[in-house]
Amino acid sequence: MNESISNLPGLDAASMNRRAALKWLSRLMASACSAVIAIPGVSYILTPLLGRRDQHAAVVQRVARWQDIPVSRPMQFPIVGNRRDAWTVHPDEVVGRVWVVRQPGQSASPAEGQVLAFSTLCPHLGCAIQQDAKSGQFVCPCHKAAFQHNGEKVSDQKLGRKNHAPRGLDALECHVVQDDTTQEWWVEVTYEKFEQGLTKMVKKV
Amino acid sequence: MIDKVFDWLDARTNYREILAPVRNRVLPHGPSWWFTSGSCLLWVFVIELVTGFLLMMTYSPSTNSAWASVHFIEQSSAGAFIRGVHYFASHTLIILFGFHVVRVLIAGAFRAPRELIWITGLFLFPLILMLAITGNPLSAGQHGMAQIEVEGNIIGSTPVIGPILQRILIGGDEVGHLTLTHLHFLHVALLPFLVIGLLVLHVTQVYKHGITNDNIGETSQPAMPYWPYQTIRNMTVLAIVVGTIAGLAWTRGAPLDAPADPNLSLMPRPEWYFRCLFELRRYFTGEWEFVATLIIPLTVMLFLLSLPAIDRVFPRRASLVLRSLIVVALVGSWAGLTWMSYATDWHDAEYLASESDSSDLADRARELADHQQIPPEGAAALLHADPKTQGPLLFARHCASCHSHVDPQGKGIAAAEPSAPNLFGFGTTTWIEGMLDPERIASVHYLGKTELAEGEMVSKMQEMFDGVEGDELTKLREQLHKVARTLSAEAALPAQSEGDKQDADVIASGAKLLAGKLHCIDCHHFREQGELGTAPDLDGYGSRAWLLGMISDPQEKRFYPDDHNDRMPSFAKDQQHPDRNLLNPRELQLLVDWLRGEWYVPSASTTLESPATPIPEMAER
Numbered sequence: 095m096n097e098s099i100s101n102l103p104g105l106d107a108a109s110m111n112r113r114a115a116l117k118w119l120s121r122l123m124a125s126a127c128s129a130v131i132a133i134p135g136v137s138y139i140l141t142p143l144l145g146r147r148d149q150h151a152a153v154v155q156r157v158a159r160w161q162d163i164p165v166s167r168p169m170q171f172p173i174v175g176n177r178r179d180a181w182t183v184h185p186d187e188v189v190g191r192v193w194v195v196r197q198p199g200q201s202a203s204p205a206e207g208q209v210l211a212f213s214t215l216c217p218h219l220g221c222a223i224q225q226d227a228k229s230g231q232f233v234c235p236c237h238k239a240a241f242q243h244n245g246e247k248v249s250d251q252k253l254g255r256k257n258h259a260p261r262g263l264d265a266l267e268c269h270v271v272q273d274d275t276t277q278e279w280w281v282e283v284t285y286e287k288f289e290q291g292l293t294k295m296v297k298k299v
Numbered sequence: 300m301i302d303k304v305f306d307w308l309d310a311r312t313n314y315r316e317i318l319a320p321v322r323n324r325v326l327p328h329g330p331s332w333w334f335t336s337g338s339c340l341l342w343v344f345v346i347e348l349v350t351g352f353l354l355m356m357t358y359s360p361s362t363n364s365a366w367a368s369v370h371f372i373e374q375s376s377a378g379a380f381i382r383g384v385h386y387f388a389s390h391t392l393i394i395l396f397g398f399h400v401v402r403v404l405i406a407g408a409f410r411a412p413r414e415l416i417w418i419t420g421l422f423l424f425p426l427i428l429m430l431a432i433t434g435n436p437l438s439a440g441q442h443g444m445a446q447i448e449v450e451g452n453i454i455g456s457t458p459v460i461g462p463i464l465q466r467i468l469i470g471g472d473e474v475g476h477l478t479l480t481h482l483h484f485l486h487v488a489l490l491p492f493l494v495i496g497l498l499v500l501h502v503t504q505v506y507k508h509g510i511t512n513d514n515i516g517e518t519s520q521p522a523m524p525y526w527p528y529q530t531i532r533n534m535t536v537l538a539i540v541v542g543t544i545a546g547l548a549w550t551r552g553a554p555l556d557a558p559a560d561p562n563l564s565l566m567p568r569p570e571w572y573f574r575c576l577f578e579l580r581r582y583f584t585g586e587w588e589f590v591a592t593l594i595i596p597l598t599v600m601l602f603l604l605s606l607p608a609i610d611r612v613f614p615r616r617a618s619l620v621l622r623s624l625i626v627v628a629l630v631g632s633w634a635g636l637t638w639m640s641y642a643t644d645w646h647d648a649e650y651l652a653s654e655s656d657s658s659d660l661a662d663r664a665r666e667l668a669d670h671q672q673i674p675p676e677g678a679a680a681l682l683h684a685d686p687k688t689q690g691p692l693l694f695a696r697h698c699a700s701c702h703s704h705v706d707p708q709g710k711g712i713a714a715a716e717p718s719a720p721n722l723f724g725f726g727t728t729t730w731i732e733g734m735l736d737p738e739r740i741a742s743v744h745y746l747g748k749t750e751l752a753e754g755e756m757v758s759k760m761q762e763m764f765d766g767v768e769g770d771e772l773t774k775l776r777e778q779l780h781k782v783a784r785t786l787s788a789e790a791a792l793p794a795q796s797e798g799d800k801q802d803a804d805v806i807a808s809g810a811k812l813l814a815g816k817l818h819c820i821d822c823h824h825f826r827e828q829g830e831l832g833t834a835p836d837l838d839g840y841g842s843r844a845w846l847l848g849m850i851s852d853p854q855e856k857r858f859y860p861d862d863h864n865d866r867m868p869s870f871a872k873d874q875q876h877p878d879r880n881l882l883n884p885r886e887l888q889l890l891v892d893w894l895r896g897e898w899y900v901p902s903a904s905t906t907l908e909s910p911a912t913p914i915p916e917m918a919e920r
């Protein structure tokens with residue numbers, strides 16, 4: 095084949111250089127055309143990384159009145175916010191849930207009340223943590239990660255098996271605050287999400 | 300005539316020569332049943348393509364519409380069957396693939412010059428699995444969405460590139476519209492495209508090098524043409540396989556879960572073909588998990604890919620032993636891990652309960668979608684507005700720390716430490732009769748564990764029965780039954796509406812007893828008699844309005860003002876800021892409707908053509 099091409103009468107030695115140049119030029123133009131599509135294409139695919147990021151503003155919410163929370167018994171509360179899903183916004187939806195554990199201790203005023211709040215998302219792979227009344231622990235239904243009521247993960251020895259939790263429950267900022275008008279005391283939680291599967295808490299961005 | 304047409308075509312396209320390798324294919328050692336697996340796989344894949352195209356005509360990927368469109372497919376003419384075929388054929392593909400690989404391994408069909416057949420084939424396997432993974436969540440059902448969320452997290456926990464891939468796949472950091480559009484793209488465009496590309500390479504290579512069967516019998520046969528001697532075998536197997544798929548699709552159909560909803564949690568488990576990895580993960584924790592989900596499968600894959608090279612080192616005999624060992628090891632470890640995973644779950648009462656809840660929920664979702672219209676927000680909204688679905692969740696979350704809701708068989712939501720009445724059947728005649736019984740009123744099921752156990756209601760009831768015997772007792776019980784009927788009629792429970800009409804006389808005489816002889820109005824208010832503030836109002840006792848008021852603020856004058864209230868919190872006291880209450884108005888109504896057994900039940904006469912206005916009725920228990 096090759097021979098027959100190079101033996102064509104129209105091709106003399108002088109045209110060989112020209113021919114090489116034309117080949118390169120063709121390749122170049124083909125690459126340019128591809129790039130016109132490929133570069134925006136890749137960028138488009140990477141939208142979730144490069145495109146508009148919905149700022150994950152932490153949701154600050156009063157979850158319950160102080161007096162309604164029993165001591166040492168974990169209570170679950172929903173966090174309500176606007177949930178944005180690509181092209182739709184769902185107003186006032188449950189965007190997450192928290193476990194709130196009021197700490198024992200005879201505090202004279204709720205202002206000194208100790209209360210812990212944890213995200214219900216399992217730090218392992220993100221299933222919803224449940225409370226296991228029998229063992230007095232938080233247990234994840236997916237791979238049975240177990241946590242104490244103070245959020246720390248239960249040690250492997252104590253559990254008698256491997257605990258899949260890479261870290262303790264994600265502790266959320268939590269205060270007891272007083273309402274200006276009604277003077278009632280509320281538990282206020284700052285809800286945020288953290289990356290799953292890591293030994294440290296890293297905020298989702 | 301027809302021959303002329305073909306001649307004309309051939310003169311222009313040369314198709315006879317092009318098709319010659321197919322038409323004149325010869326099997327040097329004759330046909331074999333063993334050779335059927337490849338052809339069967341190919342045709343089942345074609346079935347997947349065709350049914351997939353058909354489903355694409357209707358499916359709509361978005362969180363609002365995915366479930367609804369799949370539900371619509373189920374209602375379309377032959378839709379359920381086509382979806383069923385698509386579903387069961389996907390499982391079949393995976394099973395057949397296993398067979399095919401085992402056959403090729405035993406036959407040593409990966410040896411030179413067939414390495415490319417082997418390699419393209421091996422790459423097809425993860426692609427087929429990915430088609431299954433990307434297909435399952437498309438209906439946006441509970442299981443599918445939970446699975447993709449976990450799978451996303453698994454990808455995310457792969458070192459370095461994991462989080463990037465996860466973000467791209469999920470389309471952000473939460474499962475939503477983009478997850479579905481991305482999965483849809485992978486499932487219907489990219490992956491099939493890759494599979495077809497590899498298949499073309501695979502099949503042309505098979506044609507070039509022929510099928511081989513070194514180690515399996517029938518090798519002494521004379522050479523035979525492929526068509527029809529092998530074809531008939533292929534078609535026999537294919538007919539059995541397609542028959543099975545069609546049978547399953549016809550009788551069972553593809554499952555359709557309830558629409559996914561983050562509020563309704565579930566214990567996600569992977570499909571059967573991934574159970575082995577799920578089990579494997581148990582043995583690797585923390586940051587080592589990617590060993591189970593990535594390194595081990597990858598090692599197995601690389602090992603198999605390099606088999607043509609490894610095999611060359613061994614003498615023929617030893618190689619057969621080696622290959623048999625590989626088959627035993629692969630099949631054995633797969634089966635063992637899968638079995639262990641299922642065995643754990645079958646003994647896990649919690650898991651079984653979660654699965655049965657989820658299938659009840661799926662039934663309910665389909666029932667609602669069948670008889671009510673799906674709103675623009677999507678099918679999940681039907682479940683959001685359904686007291687039957689939301690009631691138990693709300694009750695468990697807000698009420699069950701004190702109240703139980705268990706039927707006489709002990710089924711239902713049990714409080715960890717009951718310290719308030721069991722609300723199962725609240726407002727029914729039976730429930731009120733228990734309240735008017737000197738023993739039962741003091742039991743755990745009523746006031747036994749409350750401060751009211753020491754209160755007047757209990758002592759008055761006991762006094763009333765003190766020293767009453769024989770005929771007197773029967774009479775007293777009869778009177779109390781009438782009172783119970785009267786009070787229960789106040790609740791106007793949907794389940795009792797017929798009975799309330801029939802028993803109008805009994806109810807009227809009960810009202811007289813209540814105000815007169817039995818002295819209830821000494822403490823209670825009833826129909827303009829008696830005072831409020833000493834005991835709960837009996838006007839409209841257990842009715843919707845009564846319950847709404849009671850739960851909103853039990854301290855109100857109508858219910859248990861001042862120190863009459865034991866420990867019940869006010870759930871919706873703040874009228875100005877409904878969102879600051881423990882229960883918002885919607886939740887409150889759902890809870891009350893559920894307690895009263897007031898939810899939509901399709902009546903026998905409802906059909907799709909005439910969607911009935913939701914007539915609440917008490918569901919049979």
Ligand code: FES
Binds near residue numbers: 218219220221238239
């Ligand atoms: S997701 Fe919680 S243990 Fe795995």
